[in-house]
Amino acid sequence: MEPIRKHEGVVYPLNRSNIDTDQIIPKQFLKRIERQGFGQFLFYNWRFDDDDQPRMDFSLNQDRFKDATILVAGENFGCGSSREHAPWALQDYGFIVIIAPSFADIFYSNCSKNGILPIQLTEAEVQQLIQKAETPGYSLTADLENQKVTDSEGFEASFTITPYMREMLLNGWDEISVTLTLEDKISTYEASRG
Amino acid sequence: MQPKTIVEKIWEKHVIHQETDKPDLLYIDLHLVHEVTSPQAFEGLRMKNRRVRRPDKTFATMDHNVPTIARHFISDPVSRKQMETLYDNCQEFGVELADINHPDQGIVHVIGPELGLTQPGKTIVCGDSHTSTHGAFGALAFGIGTSEVEHVLATQSIWQAKPKTMNVKVNGRLSPSVTAKDLILAIIGKFGVRFGTGHVIEYTGEAVRALSMEERMTICNMSIEAGARAGLISPDDTTVDYLRGRRNVPEGDAFEEAAAEWKALATDEGASYDAVVEINADEVEPQVTWGINPGMCLPVSGSVPHPEAAESPADREEIERALTYMGLEAGQPISSVPIQHVFIGSCTNSRLSDLRRASEVIQGRKVHPDVRALVVPGSQTVKQAAEAEGIDKVFIEAGFEWREAGCSMCLAMNDDVVPSGERCASTSNRNFEGRQGNGARTHLVAPEMAAAAAIEGRFVDVRSYFTSPV
Numbered sequence: 001m002e003p004i005r006k007h008e009g010v011v012y013p014l015n016r017s018n019i020d021t022d023q024i025i026p027k028q029f030l031k032r033i034e035r036q037g038f039g040q041f042l043f044y045n046w047r048f049d050d051d052d053q054p055r056m057d058f059s060l061n062q063d064r065f066k067d068a069t070i071l072v073a074g075e076n077f078g079c080g081s082s083r084e085h086a087p088w089a090l091q092d093y094g095f096i097v098i099i100a101p102s103f104a105d106i107f108y109s110n111c112s113k114n115g116i117l118p119i120q121l122t123e124a125e126v127q128q129l130i131q132k133a134e135t136p137g138y139s140l141t142a143d144l145e146n147q148k149v150t151d152s153e154g155f156e157a158s159f160t161i162t163p164y165m166r167e168m169l170l171n172g173w174d175e176i177s178v179t180l181t182l183e184d185k186i187s188t189y190e191a192s193r194g
Numbered sequence: 195m196q197p198k199t200i201v202e203k204i205w206e207k208h209v210i211h212q213e214t215d216k217p218d219l220l221y222i223d224l225h226l227v228h229e230v231t232s233p234q235a236f237e238g239l240r241m242k243n244r245r246v247r248r249p250d251k252t253f254a255t256m257d258h259n260v261p262t263i264a265r266h267f268i269s270d271p272v273s274r275k276q277m278e279t280l281y282d283n284c285q286e287f288g289v290e291l292a293d294i295n296h297p298d299q300g301i302v303h304v305i306g307p308e309l310g311l312t313q314p315g316k317t318i319v320c321g322d323s324h325t326s327t328h329g330a331f332g333a334l335a336f337g338i339g340t341s342e343v344e345h346v347l348a349t350q351s352i353w354q355a356k357p358k359t360m361n362v363k364v365n366g367r368l369s370p371s372v373t374a375k376d377l378i379l380a381i382i383g384k385f386g387v388r389f390g391t392g393h394v395i396e397y398t399g400e401a402v403r404a405l406s407m408e409e410r411m412t413i414c415n416m417s418i419e420a421g422a423r424a425g426l427i428s429p430d431d432t433t434v435d436y437l438r439g440r441r442n443v444p445e446g447d448a449f450e451e452a453a454a455e456w457k458a459l460a461t462d463e464g465a466s467y468d469a470v471v472e473i474n475a476d477e478v479e480p481q482v483t484w485g486i487n488p489g490m491c492l493p494v495s496g497s498v499p500h501p502e503a504a505e506s507p508a509d510r511e512e513i514e515r516a517l518t519y520m521g522l523e524a525g526q527p528i529s530s531v532p533i534q535h536v537f538i539g540s541c542t543n544s545r546l547s548d549l550r551r552a553s554e555v556i557q558g559r560k561v562h563p564d565v566r567a568l569v570v571p572g573s574q575t576v577k578q579a580a581e582a583e584g585i586d587k588v589f590i591e592a593g594f595e596w597r598e599a600g601c602s603m604c605l606a607m608n609d610d611v612v613p614s615g616e617r618c619a620s621t622s623n624r625n626f627e628g629r630q631g632n633g634a635r636t637h638l639v640a641p642e643m644a645a646a647a648a649i650e651g652r653f654v655d656v657r658s659y660f661t662s663p664v
């Protein structure tokens with residue numbers, strides 16, 4: 001996967017909590033056997049009406065957010081199913097950083113396997129960003145090395161991330177290759193259990 | 195010796211490698227695979243010339259996407275391709291598969307226990323969030339994403355930070371005709387859809403001990419709806435009795451030895467948890483969800499909430515959004531809401547005991563003329579057992595459709611879809627927007643409640659069926 005160190009981009013605010021993976025990528029699009037091409041289906045039932053026409057009242061369809069790469073959302077983002085199609089869709093659509101007050105566990109770890117940076121900020125910080133992001137072109141810088149989120153107007157917030165996940169994302173490591181360096185230990189463990 | 199929780203005991207037995215600043219590398223005893231979350235993982239192996247390390251600890255089936263009628267030909271080419279891909283991958287990598295024509299086929303979380311693959315003390319993963327179901331046996335079972343599926347296929351291990359533990363203690367006993375489903379909905383309703391995040395829940399207390407294995411599976415199944423990645427119950431005689439004689443468990447003396455080991459896994463007296471919550475079972479009434487997540491639930495005697503009653507602006511906004519999506523008025527009694535569909539099925543409530551209890555309600559009655567009702571057994575084994583008891587006839591005579599096993603209308607990936615704007619009383623586990631079809635409105639209930647709703651065309655307290663003559 002692509003390493004991620006520092007990313008600057010336009011912010012898209014989605015002020016809803018408990019955004020579940022059925023909303024991020026509805027099940028009718030889970031039949032594909034590829035990893036690519038899910039971006040067109042992101043938030044499908046919010047972005048499109050029953051006749052597959054774009055709903056212009058859903059803000060992601062508006063021009064001002066067309067270059068957004070940072071998503072800011074409410075609590076418990078990514079709850080529900082374990083489908084990795086959710087981070088694939090977000091990434092394929094163009095999102096690289098997701099900021100929320102909290103994430104569902106499986107979604108959070110799925111992000112880290114795909115080079116998406118999930119950032120947990122406080123509820124107050126997230127609300128502040130959601131308001132700021134109403135200004136067209138509002139952008140943020142997410143700095144993984146220094147674990148900081150900043151904007152040009154003086155906003156600054158730091159975030160925590162486990163050292164392991166930080167390493168993985170900074171280096172874009174393939175986790176399986178890392179684990180296979182420990183293959184002897186796996187074999188020893190298997191032998192010990194008979 | 196320091197008293198330990200079952201989670202700590204299982205964890206310690208499975209750590210392969212530990213390092214500071216890293217999660218632990220944990221060995222996986224059983225990897226369950228299905229058609230939707232595995233194709234990209236097998237493709238990843240192929241691209242890197244990797245093999246499946248332990249095909250003997252890997253088991254696959256087809257469930258999410260399978261048709262539940264006219265199975266001989268899958269007309270949707272994309273679905274067909276997904277199933278053919280799983281078939282080819284299992285052939286190529288040597289993985290045992292219960293495919294669509296196999297007598298063991300069924301929802302992965304129904305057949306694992308049925309086949310005795312699910313056992314106490316095992317670490318179990320599957321590319322599916324309801325893997326927590328297997329925790330009913332005192333296994334540490336959790337859902338993983340596709341990258342992790344690939345990792346487990348290649349290495350039979352996974353990097354995991356040791357989770358925090360939470361004791362959900364259920365005091366007292368459930369009243370008659372109040373079910374495990376009502377209990378887990380009431381727990382999520384009381385504590386919310388996030389209270390388990392970062393924790394493994396252990397369900398304890400008198401009411402939990404009194405539950406059958408199938409009821410325990412219903413409880414553990416919905417742990418993920420509380421945010422917990424896993425939920426489990428310490429093994430006891432109920433667990434051992436369920437497993438005795440199943441296909442993949444040891445026999446004779448070896449079984450008795452295994453049983454003793456399993457029971458020794460139970461949480462020690464005095465062990466401490468990172469968090470504890472309690473609920474009284476005797477307060478729980480039959481539940482119905484009214485909103486767009488499982489925490490939005492009510493006793494059947496209750497009314498849809500007012501947004502003004504919300505504790506925060508965010509909650510208020512969520513209630514308003516839910517009311518709009520669900521087409522409900524604040525303050526409306528939930529029992530006044532007419533329904534058009536009934537779905538009895540899913541990994542939460544599609545086992546033999548679920549179908550039995552629903553059929554008792556149905557017996558001699560007819561489905562309401564405005565309702566379309568569907569029973570989808572969790573596995574072909576359940577289907578056959580139910581047919582042997584004549585349960586299929588009870589449903590069919592009442593006007594239900596009796597289908598082949600699969601996930602079906604739980605997520606509506608196949609043709610079993612609820613049309614936009616229509617309402618479904620469903621025994622599944624998620625009432626998210628669009629889950630059962632774009633614009634579909636889902637109300638989660640227990641099988642008995644779904645059966646009664648099918649007859650009445652609206653929600654009623656099923657206990658009235660058991661106490662008063664018809």
Ligand code: SF4
Pocket residue numbers: 257258301302303322324540541542600601604605622623
């Ligand atoms: S029945 Fe529903 S919740 Fe269970 S595995 Fe299938 S789709 Fe998932």
